[in-house]
Amino acid sequence: MGSDFYQLSILPYAGIIIKICRAYTNNQEDFEDYYQEVCLQIWRSKDNFNHDSQWSTWIYRVSLNVCLTYLKRDSKSSRQLASDSLPDEVIDDSKAFVNDDINELYNAIKHLSETDRAIILLYLEEKSYLEIADIVGSSTNNIGVRITRIKDRLNQFLQEKD
Known part of the structure; x- marks a missing residue:
């Protein structure tokens, strides 16, 4: 993946990717795997972006699709990763499993259905x-x-935890 593409087209949206990957993983290792796979899929499918929506909306769709696909896979061995580690900019921002309050929220979110x-x-x-509605394929109502x-x-879930 070209560093220019990463710097200009992915890194500005790293927060989106981080949040989605965090919601579908249980540990830092899986989070990093998901993040790398999302970035790889964005790069691979960049030519499929048809400009019907914003780039950020498309990033959401790709990120969600990758995470949902990974959830359905039984084995980590079928994953092909872009590299062995995340870029420093992402590692500094992610610290995905450090804050207890955020962990509680993500834990509650994990009890929801994939679509929710x-x-x-x-x-x-x-x-x-x-x-x-556009991203998940539903109506605004x-x-x-x-x-x-x-x-x-x-x-309700968070109150039960207290």
Whole structure:
């Protein structure tokens, strides 16, 4: 993967990729594997971007698809990674499993269905209902209802933990 492409087209969206990968992994090693695979898939499929949506929306779609695909795989051995370690810029920002409050939130999010996880992550990224609907393939009304229900489930789960 060219460093120019990475610097200009992926690194500015690393926060998006980090949050999505974090929501679908349980440890730092898996997180790094998912992150690398997402970056690799973005690079491989960059020519398929058709400009019907924003680049960030497309990054979300690719990230979600990669993470959901990995969840369905039984074996780590079938993964092909871009490299053995993440770039320093990502490692400095990720520290994905360090903060206990964030770990509790992600743990609660992991109890949601795959689609609900995607929806709440997009909501936490302050995406509009229209953008969320576009990314997950739903209507804006449905997204509004689902977000309300997801928040209720997360609150209930977090209160039970206290």
